[in-house]
Amino acid sequence: MKQSVKMIVGNWKMNGVSAALAQAEAIRDAVGTTEQGCRVVLCPPATLIDRMQSALTGSGVAVGGQDCHEKPAGAFTGSVSAEMLADAGATVVILGHSERRSAFGETDADVAAKVEAAIAAGLEPIVCVGETLQQRESGDAIAVVSGQVAGSLPSSLAERDFAVAYEPVWAIGTGLTPTLDQIAEVHAAVRAAIVAKLGDGARTAPILYGGSVKPDNARDILATPEVGGALVGGASLKAEEFMPIVNAAA
């Protein structure tokens, strides 16, 4: 398992056309001149993966997808398979993001099936979990997140490279973040749930934090126990905002 360095992943969501490749190139150039103290991945819309991979070839920045279909091919209009992502140049895929869980009704079982598809295509899955504000306020955050880990990680992940991202739904795109103690508490519970599901070999799988990570809070969040990196949405769209986060991890 690759875990000795932090992993910083940019999730561009449904943002970016050709002109946005200039930001990826600026990130590539900046990463190229920093110490390679962390892994950097950009996850653009599927339409940009191929061109972004060409622009980043040979650099310290990898490319990932934001979702995949659970089946390898077939009559699923509009969907993209894991093999297609890999063929376009992705090496990583985000799965079970809360926007997919809420807007597209994805269940833990759906996410686990997508993880299997990603593994079959040779992609490294990043599996997202996180509680809603209502679940946190009713004291259920740990139970919800632990349940999502148990249900979304198939046993076939044991001994493979993967990451889990803890993303409290109420912190995504809101500018709100949990306290560092709250992050540490959930990350410890996520680690326990991962090990309970997959065994001791999964002790080194990185657990990323995601939800309003910005240049001014990245260093503290990344220094929190069991935080193995960050999943960054809004702040990954511009090199000038993303690079201070990368540098905080390096």
Ligand code: PEP
């Ligand atoms: C995300 O969508 O994964 C995310 C963390 O978004 P933001 O950083 O904008 O909160």
